[in-house]
Amino acid sequence: MVENLVIIPTRSRPANARRAVESLQKNSAISDIVLGLDEDDEINYPRLDGVMYEVYERKMMVATLNKIAVKYADRYNFITFLGDDNIVHTEKWDVILSNTLKIVGGGLTYGDDQLQGRKIPTSVMMSSEIVRCLGYMVPPTFTHLWADNFWKKLGERLGRLYYNPKVNWEHLHYVNNKAKKDALYAEVNSDEMYKKDREAYLQYCIDQLDSDIEKLQKELKW
Numbered sequence: 001m002v003e004n005l006v007i008i009p010t011r012s013r014p015a016n017a018r019r020a021v022e023s024l025q026k027n028s029a030i031s032d033i034v035l036g037l038d039e040d041d042e043i044n045y046p047r048l049d050g051v052m053y054e055v056y057e058r059k060m061m062v063a064t065l066n067k068i069a070v071k072y073a074d075r076y077n078f079i080t081f082l083g084d085d086n087i088v089h090t091e092k093w094d095v096i097l098s099n100t101l102k103i104v105g106g107g108l109t110y111g112d113d114q115l116q117g118r119k120i121p122t123s124v125m126m127s128s129e130i131v132r133c134l135g136y137m138v139p140p141t142f143t144h145l146w147a148d149n150f151w152k153k154l155g156e157r158l159g160r161l162y163y164n165p166k167v168n169w170e171h172l173h174y175v176n177n178k179a180k181k182d183a184l185y186a187e188v189n190s191d192e193m194y195k196k197d198r199e200a201y202l203q204y205c206i207d208q209l210d211s212d213i214e215k216l217q218k219e220l221k222w
Helices: 014-027 061-072 093-104 128-134 147-158 183-188 191-207 209-219
Strands: 004-009 031-038 052-056 078-081 086-088 108-112 124-127 161-171
Touching (some): 004 014, 031 061, 078 093, 078 128, 128 209, 191 209
Antiparallel strands (some): 086 161
């Protein structure tokens, strides 16, 4: 039974996307995969068997992730974000993580990315009901960064954030010398982007976090 959707927003990295997909197809048991592409870049992505595709005008990673998550949230019990620079090494990783959420009745969970570990969920699996309730997977005021800070804050405030070091979904990033710093990394990890998304995160925490927590607790009986 397919219960989980893995969303991989990707741009200018078809080889990375193929590598991530192959690792998922080898190690997943209950997951479908969808790649989120930009209209001006989709031609660079050969279509892979067993993979769904969503193509949008470029609005950056968070907008693409949210569009796909909202579109599919009614069809799956769980939604997972994975970067195109991740490789999943753990067999039945999706069963392991989703079983935790089934036992506790919902929330957010993440594995070991071999970079941040327990510190922060750079990738995450969440109950689809969170997306349905809030209308997004990441606050739409974010562009690319600080989504992981949001997932951590949301999960901790709900008392429903679960780390599982048995799941290895390795993050091959330039900061840990597992990838080259390409043009996309330079764009989305710039000082300007960091400042912009940090401000969006801090403003969200002031303006909306409490109401989102209250809404989830009330509607989901958490």
